Amino acid sequence: MFIIIKLQIFQLIRVKLMIPETDFSIRYFIGGYDNNITYLITCNILKTQVIVDAAIDIGMLLPFIDSEPSAILITHTHTDHISFIDEYIEKFPSLTIIGHSDSANLFKRKNFKYINHKHIIKIGQLLFTAIHTPGHYYDSICYLLKPVIFTGDTIFVGRTGRVKSRSSSINELYNSVYHKILTLPDNIRIYPGHDYGKKLTIQIKENKKISPLLRAKDLNDFISIMKEYEMNR
Ligand SMILES: [Fe+2]
Secondary structure, three states: OEEEEEHHHHHHHHHHHOOOOOOEEEEEEEEOOOOEEEEEEEEOOOOOEEEEOOOOOHHHHHHHOOOOOOEEEOOOOOHHHHOOHHHHHHHOOOOEEEEEHHHHHHOOOOOEEEEOOOEEEEEOOEEEEEEEOOOOOOOOEEEEEOOEEEEEOOEEOOEEOOOOOOOOOHHHHHHHHHHHHOOOOOOOEEEEOEOOOOOOOEEHHHHHHHOHHHOOOOHHHHHHHHHHHHHOO
8 A cells, every 4th residue: 555645745744644753674685686685674563565676586585574565666677676576576466566757668567656756655654755866777766764765776885876877877877866865864874776885784974984986076076086986896
């Protein structure tokens, strides 16, 4: 059960209905194509469950799934993040797939719900804000579930995503990272789409400290830091 509403409307509804802050737990599963991570979020009040990305064999998640998860949030449609989507749907036929509107044609299914920037997704008591972050890929979405954010391949522990795809854009990545993610409160904790760093998750404040890619002075500086990063990989 979920609804998607725009931010302004959400603010009103939240005040009116006095929706309480909820608490939740996050399990992570590492594997897939390249240390990909699938997350399973469980609301500790209503026990609603939500999955982020279909990057891992469903069998790994099953021992931790109580009934049928409500939805799967897609961070972007690079193959490694959706490679097990058919298995997930086969196991849970009413699972709702949620992703950016530009990817609707990839999910020609009745149960695909598309979202855009700043849409709020309410699943039980879990309230996600969609932040469209093109750059690494055109349909990248970060899902903010305060105090955490699921960043897909937009930001990892220690660096940003890369811009090697046909639909990548370093200008857009700079804009997404610097104007949409790094402007969030410093204590927001990043849960990335791959386990590439020295640890699994990191707060924005600490990530800025350890990553030159997150301390660029401007777009040109970001481009030159990225060039250096790519040369030294
Ligand atoms: Fe990707």
